[in-house]
Amino acid sequence: MKTRLSFLLFFLVCGLACMAQNEFDTYFLPKSLRIDFALSGNAKSQSAAIQQFREEPVWGGPRKNLIDKFNYGGYYVNIYNKADNRLIYSRGFNTLFEEWRTTEQADKETQSWTNSISVPYPKAPVLIEITARDKKDMKFHPLLKTGMDPSSIFIDRGKLKDNNITRVQYKGNPAEKVDMVFLAEGYTKNEQDKFIADVKRFAESLFKTAPYDKYRDDFNVWAVGLISEDSGTDISGQGVFKNTALNSGYYTFGIDRYLTTPDMKSIRDAVWNVPCDAIFILVNADTYGGGGMYNFYAMGTADNVKTQVVFVHEFGHSFAGLADEYFASSVAYVDFYNLKYEPWEPNITTLVNFETKWKDLLPDNTPVPTPLDDENKDRIGVFEGGGYIAKGIYRPMDHCMMRDYAPFCPACSRAIVQMINFLTDKK
Numbered sequence: 150m151k152t153r154l155s156f157l158l159f160f161l162v163c164g165l166a167c168m169a170q171n172e173f174d175t176y177f178l179p180k181s182l183r184i185d186f187a188l189s190g191n192a193k194s195q196s197a198a199i200q201q202f203r204e205e206p207v208w209g210g211p212r213k214n215l216i217d218k219f220n221y222g223g224y225y226v227n228i229y230n231k232a233d234n235r236l237i238y239s240r241g242f243n244t245l246f247e248e249w250r251t252t253e254q255a256d257k258e259t260q261s262w263t264n265s266i267s268v269p270y271p272k273a274p275v276l277i278e279i280t281a282r283d284k285k286d287m288k289f290h291p292l293l294k295t296g297m298d299p300s301s302i303f304i305d306r307g308k309l310k311d312n313n314i315t316r317v318q319y320k321g322n323p324a325e326k327v328d329m330v331f332l333a334e335g336y337t338k339n340e341q342d343k344f345i346a347d348v349k350r351f352a353e354s355l356f357k358t359a360p361y362d363k364y365r366d367d368f369n370v371w372a373v374g375l376i377s378e379d380s381g382t383d384i385s386g387q388g389v390f391k392n393t394a395l396n397s398g399y400y401t402f403g404i405d406r407y408l409t410t411p412d413m414k415s416i417r418d419a420v421w422n423v424p425c426d427a428i429f430i431l432v433n434a435d436t437y438g439g440g441g442m443y444n445f446y447a448m449g450t451a452d453n454v455k456t457q458v459v460f461v462h463e464f465g466h467s468f469a470g471l472a473d474e475y476f477a478s479s480v481a482y483v484d485f486y487n488l489k490y491e492p493w494e495p496n497i498t499t500l501v502n503f504e505t506k507w508k509d510l511l512p513d514n515t516p517v518p519t520p521l522d523d524e525n526k527d528r529i530g531v532f533e534g535g536g537y538i539a540k541g542i543y544r545p546m547d548h549c550m551m552r553d554y555a556p557f558c559p560a561c562s563r564a565i566v567q568m569i570n571f572l573t574d575k576k
Contacts (some may be wrong), residue, residue: 150478159385173212173269176230176237180270181205182299183417184277188246188292189261191283195250196387197279197292200263205385208269209323213574215239216218219567221470221493222282222443223247225289226266229276231296233237237275238268241470242444245401245411247281251485252402274298287490309421313341313374313523316533317348318365321458321546323424326369330425333375333417334395334448335382335433341374347451348372354457356462358550360562367573381434382408382450387561394419395430407449408438416446426572427468429460441466460552465551472497474544474552476534488541495564496551498543507545507560518543529559556561 158180183203189196215238222241230237232431233320249255255334277297280289314534331351333344348370356365375394383390383398395415401407409508410416416428430448437455441447441463449460472494483574487493490500498506503517510529511517519530526547533554548555557565570576 156560158202159286161535167237172215176272177208177269178272179208181208182267182270183267185263185265185414185417186279186293187261187263188244190250191259191261195281195292197281198548199277199293199295201303201305202297202303204270204299205420205421207232207268207422207424207466208284209328210426211572211574212269212270212324214576217241218469218571221495224282224403225269225280226293227278228268228271229278230475231274231276232246234276235515237271238265239518240444242266244444244445245409245444246539248442254402255558262411263413263416267417269274269317270380271297271299275320281440282493284490287487296356300350309418311422312419314423315345315348315372316369316373317352317366317372318344320366320369320462323369324334325573327367327569328369328371328424330371330373330423330428332373332419332430333377334393334397334410334429334430335377335391335393336375336378337380340380340433343451344374344433345372345552347433351431351451351460352430353455355461356489357468358461358540359556362568364569365567369424371425373423375418375419376432377502382432391476397430397432399436401440405436407440408450408498409430409440410448427464429464429467439463443467443470458550462550462554465557465561465565469568470494470567471561471564472536474535474549476539476542486536486538486542488538492542494536494560496545496549498531499541500543501532503531505564510545510552510559510563520546 183205185200187198189549217239222415223243225241229236244264275297278294279292281292282289331348336344352370355361377393379391381391385398386400395410396412397410399408401409432450434450436451437453439449439459447463447467449463488499515530517531519525519532521532529545531543534545536542545560546558
């Protein structure tokens with residue numbers, strides 16, 4: 150009887166996997182549709198507009214897990230089959246524009262920022278919807294919905310620059326692996342060997358860090374050798390400007406350590422022909438700094454004394470949607486979280502809906518909130534302070550990679566593993 154049940158379970162699992170793969174084959178080709186769009190607005194309102202569509206030759210994302218289950222991010226892209234209005238693909242993400250809208254500058258100015266996302270290439274006409282999360286109710290509301298015909302003559306199908314692509318680690322089919330892509334920023338033509346050596350050093354650092362250490366075989370690692378005219382990056386607050394491939398710089402929103410780039414088109418141009426689930430921009434500099442946005446990119450410098458932990462911290466933002474757990478450092482944001490609602494990030498809570506977070510990981514009889522005393526300080530709990538706010542937001546442990554570069558707490562580790570499983574089509 151046990152043998153028969155085992156066979157039945159095996160065929161059921163195989164059948165479901167085949168159905169999921171057939172969904173991809175029914176609606177998509179193994180290529181990418183790149184969507185370049187503008188986000189415009191200020192602190193009070195925003196709008197979106199399509200700039201262009203591009204057909205690109207590689208889709209490295211999952212082919213079974215097409216519908217995003219996490220509800221992470223400030224935006225969603227939803228793809229509907231036009232014939233029956235069926236949702237066939239979705240993915241959440243953050244943008245730098247979203248952060249800018251929470252700064253004091255956005256109270257006074259209206260700006261437009263270019264963004265870019267990639268989805269699998271549809272076989273038939275689709276409807277593309279971009280939605281944004283409103284912090285007043287934490288729900289997603291449409292910014293735009295537009296039709297797209299994959300045979301249109303207005304889709305850009307041109308070949309882009311062939312950059313030098315190095316396989317740093319290849320563990321198998323990109324559809325069943327997390328394809329992590331390092332981009333060179335501020336590396337000149339004569340510094341490309343240094344870039345490859347730096348990437349190898351960073352990859353080894355990641356795979357020595359729990360929980361990634363147990364999932365190395367789930368990752369492919371690629372290095373794209375972009376060539377910059379100058380070494381380093383902009384330090385605008387000190388009057389230093391460099392001619393680099395991705396136009397990065399410190400002093401984002403006036404914060405000296407915040408290292409980012411608004412140039413999403415150049416980033417997407419760099420990965421047009423490489424499988425890509427996660428992007429890390431490696432900057433050839435030694436000053437402390439970095440940044441990371443969920444399902445967008447993460448960035449850090451190559452040669453600072455804290456380089457390795459900054460990398461893992463920022464990758465936590467972009468890969469797994471983890472929030473910052475610190476609450477004493479200066480930031481440019483104003484009222485970044487609405488304390489009346491539960492934040493979407495898996496590692497902070499306002500206790501509005503704590504059941505959806507790490508409550509199941511708490512030891513029995515753990516007080517909520519948890520006092521930071523000798524009995525609780527080294528175990529998982531619900532400690533006040535996080536998400537840039539000292540009161541009203543709670544974190545899982547006193548110390549964590551997302552606060553002060555300590556090892557990842559159990560809540561963060563679980564979120565990372567869940568994302569690895571999703572992108573490798575396991576769950």
